[in-house]
Amino acid sequence: MNRIQGYVVKVWPLFPAILYLVSFQFIVLIYLLVLSLTAAGEPGSFPTVSTFSQLFGDRQFWQALNNTIVFTVIGTPLELLVGLFTALLLYRSFFGRNLIRSMFLIPLAIPALVTAMLIYILFDYPGGHVNHLLLGNYPILPRLINAPVSWRASQFTAMMLSLIGKVWRDMPISMLILLTGFNTIDSEILDAAKTMGATLRHRLFTIILPLIIPSISIVLLLRSVEMWKEFIFPFVLAGRFRFLGTLIDYYYNDIGNPHSAAAVALVMVVCIITTSMVLSKVVSLMKKVMLAV
Amino acid sequence: MKMSRLDTMPSPMAVSKKLIWITGVVAAMVVVLGPVYLLVKYSVSDIASINTGGKPIPFWPYHPTVEVYRYLFRDRQFYVVLGNSFFIALSTVICSLLLGVPASYVLARFRIPGRKIILLGIISVRLFPDIASVIPIVEFFIRIGAHQTYWGVILAHTLLALPYVIFIGIGAFESIPEDLEHQAWVMGANRFQTFIKVLFPIAVPGLAAAAIYTFLLSWDEFVFVYFLTFGRQDMFTLTLYLNGLKYAEPQNLMAATSVCLSIPVIIFSMFVQRYMVSGITTGSIK
Numbered sequence: 001m002n003r004i005q006g007y008v009v010k011v012w013p014l015f016p017a018i019l020y021l022v023s024f025q026f027i028v029l030i031y032l033l034v035l036s037l038t039a040a041g042e043p044g045s046f047p048t049v050s051t052f053s054q055l056f057g058d059r060q061f062w063q064a065l066n067n068t069i070v071f072t073v074i075g076t077p078l079e080l081l082v083g084l085f086t087a088l089l090l091y092r093s094f095f096g097r098n099l100i101r102s103m104f105l106i107p108l109a110i111p112a113l114v115t116a117m118l119i120y121i122l123f124d125y126p127g128g129h130v131n132h133l134l135l136g137n138y139p140i141l142p143r144l145i146n147a148p149v150s151w152r153a154s155q156f157t158a159m160m161l162s163l164i165g166k167v168w169r170d171m172p173i174s175m176l177i178l179l180t181g182f183n184t185i186d187s188e189i190l191d192a193a194k195t196m197g198a199t200l201r202h203r204l205f206t207i208i209l210p211l212i213i214p215s216i217s218i219v220l221l222l223r224s225v226e227m228w229k230e231f232i233f234p235f236v237l238a239g240r241f242r243f244l245g246t247l248i249d250y251y252y253n254d255i256g257n258p259h260s261a262a263a264v265a266l267v268m269v270v271c272i273i274t275t276s277m278v279l280s281k282v283v284s285l286m287k288k289v290m291l292a293v
Numbered sequence: 294m295k296m297s298r299l300d301t302m303p304s305p306m307a308v309s310k311k312l313i314w315i316t317g318v319v320a321a322m323v324v325v326l327g328p329v330y331l332l333v334k335y336s337v338s339d340i341a342s343i344n345t346g347g348k349p350i351p352f353w354p355y356h357p358t359v360e361v362y363r364y365l366f367r368d369r370q371f372y373v374v375l376g377n378s379f380f381i382a383l384s385t386v387i388c389s390l391l392l393g394v395p396a397s398y399v400l401a402r403f404r405i406p407g408r409k410i411i412l413l414g415i416i417s418v419r420l421f422p423d424i425a426s427v428i429p430i431v432e433f434f435i436r437i438g439a440h441q442t443y444w445g446v447i448l449a450h451t452l453l454a455l456p457y458v459i460f461i462g463i464g465a466f467e468s469i470p471e472d473l474e475h476q477a478w479v480m481g482a483n484r485f486q487t488f489i490k491v492l493f494p495i496a497v498p499g500l501a502a503a504a505i506y507t508f509l510l511s512w513d514e515f516v517f518v519y520f521l522t523f524g525r526q527d528m529f530t531l532t533l534y535l536n537g538l539k540y541a542e543p544q545n546l547m548a549a550t551s552v553c554l555s556i557p558v559i560i561f562s563m564f565v566q567r568y569m570v571s572g573i574t575t576g577s578i579k
Contacts, residue, residue, distance in 0.1 A: 010484075011405055013395030017455060018411065020392055021418050024430070024452050028421070031429030089317050100318065102566065104325055109562035111513035113532050114551040118332050121544050129331065129350055137349035168328070229422030232515055236539060245424045253523055258432055265425035272422065 032269075035262035051259045061264065064247040067159060067234075068268075071166075071243060072227035072275070078167050079223045080216065083174025090175070091182045101179075108172040115169045116236035119161055125150040155241045162233035162243075170226065174219045181215025182208075210290045217283035221276055228272045244268045332555075335548035336361065343544050361549040371534070378530040381443060381518070382511040385450040386504050389458045392451065394500060397462025398488065402471070419456045423516045431520050441525045449517040454507040461506065465499025466492065502565045509558050509565075 036052065039045040055061050090101055107115070122129045126148035136143030151157045185208060193203050231245035242250060244264055252261035334353065335343070342354035365371050400408060430449055431440060439445030469492060477487040493500075515532045522528040529537070535550045 011399050011403055014399040014405075014411075017392040017396035017459060020452070021415065021455060024426075025418055025421070027433050028426040028429040031432055032425070035428065035432065085317070086321055089314065089321060100322070102563070103322065105562075105566065106325055106329060106559070109559045110329070110555050111532065111558055113513065113515050113535060114332070114555050115328075117535060117539065117547055117551050118328055120539065121335060121547060122328065122331060124544070127345065127347070127350065132349040168324070171325075225420055225422075229424055231424045236536070245422075248424055248428060249520075252428055252431075252520070258428055261428045265422070265428055268422055268425050 032262050032266050035259050036266050038259055040257050040259045051263050055260055055263045055267075058260075060242065060247065060250075064242040064244050064264075065267070067155075067238075067241060068228060068230075068244045068271075071159060071163065071230065071234075072224055075163055075166060075227045076220060076224045078163070079170055079174045080219050082167055082171050083178050083219060086171060086175040087178035087182055090179060104175060105172045107169045110169065112165075112169055112232045113236070115165050116233050119165045119233075120152075120236055123151040123161055125152070152237060152239060158238040158241045159234075161237040162230070165233040165237060166227070166230060170223070174223060177219050177222075178212065178215050181212035185211050210287075213283070213287055213290065217280070217286075220279055220283070224275050224279060225272050228268060228275065244271075332548055332551055335545055336552045338545045338548075340543060340545070361543075361545045362553075364546070365549055365553065373527065374529050374531055374534040377443075377528060378512055378532075381446050381450065381530060382508045384443070384447045385454055385511040386507045388447060388451040389454040389507050390500065390504060393455050393458030393503070394462050397459045398466050398492070400459065401463045401466035402474075415456045415459055418452075423453070427516055427520045430517070434521065441522055441528065443528070446518050446521050446528075449521060450507075450511040450514060453514065453517070454510050457506055457510070458503045461499060461503040462496075465496040465503075468499070469495050502567075505561045505565050509561055513554065513558055 034046055037047040037049065039048050039050040040054075042048075086104055090097060090104070123131075125131065128151075130151070131145075131148040132138060133141055134144045135148065149157065151161055189207060190203060193207055198206070229245060230243060231249070234241070234243040234246045235249065238246070244267065248261045248264050248268075251257045251264060337357045337359060338354040339356040339358050339360070341356070342351055345351075399405070400411065405411075430452075434440040434442075434445045434449075439448065473491060473495075474487050477491045478484075482490065512530075513532055514530075515536070518530050519533060519536070522530075522533065531550070531554050535547070535554055538547045538550060541547075
């Protein structure tokens with residue numbers, strides 16, 4: 001008894017914070033379930049799946065799901081590639097490396113909303129910088145389009161803008177994760193391989209890549225979660241071409257239907273969990289294949 | 294002598310590799326810094342450099358001016374918005390430090406059972422999508438009367454910041470040798486005194502980073518403050534104010550507000566860069 005008492009006295013400072021996090025998470029899950037399993041306008045109808053059946057019959061939902069899937073499937077590997085590229089640039093030590101690394105971190109220091117606004121301005125129609133650039137109005141680039149493009153007006157280009165914004169802002173995150181991965185590689189192994197005549201491609205595929213697979217898998221996992229739940233870029237740049245995130249906002253604030261909004265949120269959570277599980281499976285498979293080769 | 298000079302002479306292959314590398318660095322710099330430059334350029338642009346009537350927009354305004362900044366800082370509404378942002382961010386810092394610092398101390402010092410699970414749980418709270426948890430929280434806040442109130446926003450931001458504070462705090466306390474505490478106890482200090490007089494002062498740099506990080510998180514948070522103050526213009530923070538400018542010309546006003554929103558973040562991010570980097574690599578920051 002005394003031991004337990006002494007123990008509680010020691011660790012009680014932990015309780016308020018844990019209680020705070022746990023109770024909020026509990027509230028979130030309960031409300032999500034109750035809201036989405038109740039029909040809009042019928043308070044006593046819990047539990048019913050009518051909100052979900054309504055949602056699954058809504059074209060807007062499928063459109064949003066489709067947009068988010070495309071965004072995730074293109075965006076996640078894109079962030080990985082951009083991160084790999086910048087991490088490779090910074091991998092070797094050189095004069096001014098820390099300074100350049102700090103500069104590469106700047107996008108992270110810019111609020112996502114500001115990045116979205118900046119892209120909004122740069123891709124303005126008809127007179128933004130990008131339109132002028134592609135029209136060949138600056139000497140640095142020949143004329144590539146014949147008429148200014150209204151970037152935010154079509155589904156494809158609006159999604160492209162969201163993607164550009166997202167990848168630009170989050171580039172430092174994948175870069176840093178991959179850089180730590182690169183730093184775990186023992187340079188002596190690389191030197192040894194070099195001395196024994198391994199080409200760059202050889203070294204890349206047999207030494208570097210297998211060693212940084214853990215970092216790659218972290219990037220893929222974390223980034224795909226971020227892609228699924230993206231809100232701010234499509235909110236500013238893709239307007240009526242909704243993603244799951246902006247569909248929640250539409251149902252809740254524009255239509256005033258918390259039930260459908262909660263149902264979409266639940267779908268999003270399920271998608272995230274499924275993706276993470278599939279990805280970790282793929283990563284462990286990749287590890288096995290790499291080891292076999 | 295001659296041999297060694299030959300040794301250090303770069304081979305043609307190395308030179309071309311170096312060229313590729315330099316091109317890569319320069320290109321990346323342009324992509325990273327170019328947009329930032331253009332944002333600042335827009336904020337000091339005169340109207341003629343934005344509405345050019347079909348002529349290409351110049352890369353430096355014809356007549357640079359700080360007129361929009363002057364306009365912003367003469368606008369009463371802008372001060373209300375700044376005040377809201379500061380008030381919410383500072384209160385969030387206080388709440389999350391009060392909750393988070395003691396917790397991180399315990400997690401750093403005691404091998405409590407289930408420590409790993411607690412840490413994992415804290416991270417997973419952070420991975421749960423904001424946009425999915427915002428609806429339940431708004432509905433809950435409507436029920437308890439916290440919707441469209443400052444303390445509602447502060448509670449929500451504390452929820453977002455707490456995992457970071459705990460993680461940065463654990464790092465700060467773990468770096469302090471345990472002997473220090475034991476010595477304080479031997480000399481007759483109790484746990485509370487030890488914490489306040491010995492540990493806390495040493496942990497201050499790390500905790501300051503946590504505070505700055507929390508401040509920034511609240512300062513540029515959008516989702517929660519947007520849903521929680523929906524329809525209450527008088528409670529708008531700087532992010533919501535900027536969002537409201539989206540449909541309004543002129544663009545230099547948008548750019549200037551963006552710069553005002555970004556400057557504290559950029560400056561303070563430099564102070565907490567080290568912590569940000571380690572947070573990102575452990576997965577607690579995104």
